[in-house]
Amino acid sequence: MNHLTLAAGTMCTLIGPPGCGKSTFAAHWPDTWRVSLDFYRRLATDTESDQSATPVAIQIQDLLLDARLARGLSTIVDSTNLRPHVRAGLLARARYWQRPATAVLFDVPLHVVEAQNAARDRIVPTHVVHELHQLLPTVDQLRGEGFTTIQLASDLSSTQ
Incomplete structure (x- = not known):
């Protein structure tokens, strides 16, 4: 299996549905590298699931993403990122800061995602x-x- 190596300043976008293993994958990297809509929703409302906090969570994510990319710091974008317009916005930021953009596609079968989702706290x-x-x-x-x-993701080692 391959290991994911990120050049300095890379924006690494995780792409997959809830329960596919994105946050578990992101946990293998320094926590300062991670921007997460779930985490920012929790900071704003005390719960990750309050979707009404998504607009403010996006503002926080974008602010931190720009701050990190401007400094040439690698960043893991830990949210579903399944909609093309969301990815387009992330790519625009990487281009603006002239940073490489890596995608990790969580090609996890639906039955596995369902089982992992059922075992989660949320x-x-x-x-x-x-x-x-x-x-x-x-x-x-x-x-x-x-x-x-x-x-x-299926090609990457789980021992990042």
Whole structure:
């Protein structure tokens, strides 16, 4: 299996539905590298699941992402990032700061995602998991969007 190596200043965008292992993957990196909408929603409302806090969480994420990329610091974007317009905004920031943009696509089968989601403390409703799993882009889509490197999570070692 391969290990993910990030050049200094890389924006690494994790892409996958809730319960696919993004946050577990991100935990293998220094916590200062991680920007997370769930974490910022929790800071704003005391719960990660309060979607009404998403606009302020995005503002916090964007502020910290710009601060890190401006300084040439590697950053892990830990949220679903399944919608093309969300990825486009992240890529625009990486281009603005002239930083490489890596995507890690969590190509986890739906039945595995469902099982992992069911075992979490904060369970996302099954219909939401199904809807978001259907939004998984292809490697070719991500390449066409402008990611400089694309890795499948299934190809990466779990011992980052």
